[in-house]
Amino acid sequence: RGKGKGKRPSSAAAGDDPFFESEPKRRRARADEDIESGDSDDDALALGGAVVGEDEEEEKEDLETAGEKRLRMTKEYLERITDAVKRNKEEEEEEDDEDDDEDDGLPGGRRVAKLLRKKQLVESGRQRLSLAARVLPPGQQDGFKFIAKHRQPVTAVALSKDSDKGFSASKDGVILHWDVETGKSEKYLWPTEKVLVSHHAKAPLSKKRSQQVLALAVSSDGRYLATGGFDRHIHLWDVRTREHIQAFSGHRGPVSCLAFGLDSSELFSGSYDRSIMQWNAEDRTYMHCLYGHQGEILTTDALSKDRLLTVARDRTMHLWKIPEESQLVFRAPAVSLECCCFIDDKEYLSGSDDGSLELWSVMRKKPTHIIKNAHPALAPSSLDSADEKLPKGKRYFLNSAALFLR
Structure with a gap:
C-alpha cells in the first residue's frame, strides 16, 4: 500500500473519472451519455423539462435569420390585431354603420388589412370620416346670438x-x-x-x-x-x-x-x-x-x-x-x-x-x-x-x- 501512494491511477480508474479524459470529443460523448441516462428518469424530466424547453426556444431564436425573425414578429403582430378586431367589432358597428355594411362580407384577413390601413391613415392625419349623418340640423328654437x-x-x-x-x-x-x-x-x-x-x-x-x-x-x-x-x-x-x-x-x-x-x-x-x-x-x-x-x-x-x-x-x-x-x-x-x-x-x-x-x-x-x-x-x-x-x-x-x- 505504501508503495502505491504516489502512483498514477490505473487506466480503468481514469476511464471512470471524466476529469482525466484529455480529448474533448470523449468528454462530449460522455456528456451525451449522461443526458440520455437522465432522460430515462421520470422525476428528473418532470423537474427539468420546462427549463430544457425554454432553452430550446432560446436556441431557436438565436439561430433564426433576420428574415425569419421579421416573419415571426409579423405573425405575432397580426395575431394581436386579429384579437383586437374580434374584441372591438361591436364597438365599430355602432360608430360607423357604413363601414360595417362593407365589413360584414369581408373575410378575417381583409378585415385586418382594413384595420391596419385605417390605423396608418389616423397616424398620418389623412383619415376621412363620414360625418354628415351625425350632424343635427338646428331646431326652430336655435338662432344667432x-x-x-x-x-x-x-x-x-x-x-x-x-x-x-x-x-x-x-x-x-x-x-x-x-x-x-x-x-x-x-x-x-x-x-x-x-x-x-x-x-x-x-x-x-x-x-x-x-x-x-x-x-x-x-x-x-x-x-x-x-x-x-x-x-x-x-x-x-x-x-x-x-x-x-x-x-x-x-x-x-x-x-x-x-x-x-x-x-x-x-x-x-x-x-x-x-x-x-x-x-x-x-x-x-x-x-x-x-x-x-x-x-x-x-x-x-x-x-x-x-x-x-x-x-x-x-x-x-x-x-x-x-x-x-x-x-x-x-x-x-x-x-x-x-x-x-x-x-x-x-x-x-x-x-x-x-x-x-x-x-x-x-x-x-x-x-x-x-x-x-x-x-x-x-x-x-x-x-x-x-x-x-x-x-x-x-x-x-x-x-x-x-x-x-x-
Missing part, C-alpha cells in the same frame, strides 16, 4: 379646436377671449413698446393705424393665439396667461391671414405683400417663404404641415405642396375669391364676394359645383332685437370664418 362688446367693427374671429374658447379682434386693436358657453369675455392687454422690442418686434410701433388687427388663429392644442395686422408683425400670445410672448417680423405689408397646421405648432401667415411665410410657434423661428400670388393674399387654411390653401385678389386659389416645393392654381370663374378651407386633401371650399360658395376638386381646375347666393344679406329685423343692443351707425361684417361656421 349677437353680443356687442367691441366699440369698433370686428375684423377677425377664431374658435379653438374643442369649441370652448372663442377669440375676436376689432379695428382698434382690442382682442377678446370668449367663453363660448357663458358668453363672458376677457381682454388681452398689449405690452409696452419696450416689451414688444424685447420680443423681437421692429419699429415703427407707435402709429395708431398699426394697432388694427386683421387676422387671428389659435393652435390645435389651444396653447397659442396668433394675431396679425397693419403693423406687419405676427404676434404670439399665451392663451393660458393672455400674455404676449413673441413677435415675428418679415412681411413688408399688413398681415391679412393666419393659420396653424392641424395638430402642429407650425404657423402660416399671408400678407398684402403677396407672400406666405411659415413659422414654428414652439421654437419661435422662421422656416420658409412661398411666392406665387399676383395679388394681396386674403385667406389661408392649413390641413397639415405639408399642405396649404390660399386665396388672393388675383382671383386664384393656390394649393401648396410644401415638401415638393410645388403648387396647383385654381382660377375663379368670374368673381374674386374671399375665403377658402379644406374639406380633405382632395376637396376644398371657397367663398366669393358675390355670396356664392364653390366646391373644388384636386382633379379639376374649375369648380365642380357652385351654390349661388349661399350667404344672402340678413334682414334688418333679424339684427334688431329688444334684448340685444348694437352700436348705432354702419354695421360691418368682415369674417372669413363664416365659411366654416355656416
Whole structure:
C-alpha cells in the first residue's frame, strides 16, 4: 500500500473519472451519455423539462435569420390585431354603420388589412370620416346670438379646436377671449413698446393705424393665439396667461391671414405683400417663404404641415405642396375669391364676394359645383332685437370664418 501512494491511477480508474479524459470529443460523448441516462428518469424530466424547453426556444431564436425573425414578429403582430378586431367589432358597428355594411362580407384577413390601413391613415392625419349623418340640423328654437362688446367693427374671429374658447379682434386693436358657453369675455392687454422690442418686434410701433388687427388663429392644442395686422408683425400670445410672448417680423405689408397646421405648432401667415411665410410657434423661428400670388393674399387654411390653401385678389386659389416645393392654381370663374378651407386633401371650399360658395376638386381646375347666393344679406329685423343692443351707425361684417361656421 505504501508503495502505491504516489502512483498514477490505473487506466480503468481514469476511464471512470471524466476529469482525466484529455480529448474533448470523449468528454462530449460522455456528456451525451449522461443526458440520455437522465432522460430515462421520470422525476428528473418532470423537474427539468420546462427549463430544457425554454432553452430550446432560446436556441431557436438565436439561430433564426433576420428574415425569419421579421416573419415571426409579423405573425405575432397580426395575431394581436386579429384579437383586437374580434374584441372591438361591436364597438365599430355602432360608430360607423357604413363601414360595417362593407365589413360584414369581408373575410378575417381583409378585415385586418382594413384595420391596419385605417390605423396608418389616423397616424398620418389623412383619415376621412363620414360625418354628415351625425350632424343635427338646428331646431326652430336655435338662432344667432349677437353680443356687442367691441366699440369698433370686428375684423377677425377664431374658435379653438374643442369649441370652448372663442377669440375676436376689432379695428382698434382690442382682442377678446370668449367663453363660448357663458358668453363672458376677457381682454388681452398689449405690452409696452419696450416689451414688444424685447420680443423681437421692429419699429415703427407707435402709429395708431398699426394697432388694427386683421387676422387671428389659435393652435390645435389651444396653447397659442396668433394675431396679425397693419403693423406687419405676427404676434404670439399665451392663451393660458393672455400674455404676449413673441413677435415675428418679415412681411413688408399688413398681415391679412393666419393659420396653424392641424395638430402642429407650425404657423402660416399671408400678407398684402403677396407672400406666405411659415413659422414654428414652439421654437419661435422662421422656416420658409412661398411666392406665387399676383395679388394681396386674403385667406389661408392649413390641413397639415405639408399642405396649404390660399386665396388672393388675383382671383386664384393656390394649393401648396410644401415638401415638393410645388403648387396647383385654381382660377375663379368670374368673381374674386374671399375665403377658402379644406374639406380633405382632395376637396376644398371657397367663398366669393358675390355670396356664392364653390366646391373644388384636386382633379379639376374649375369648380365642380357652385351654390349661388349661399350667404344672402340678413334682414334688418333679424339684427334688431329688444334684448340685444348694437352700436348705432354702419354695421360691418368682415369674417372669413363664416365659411366654416355656416
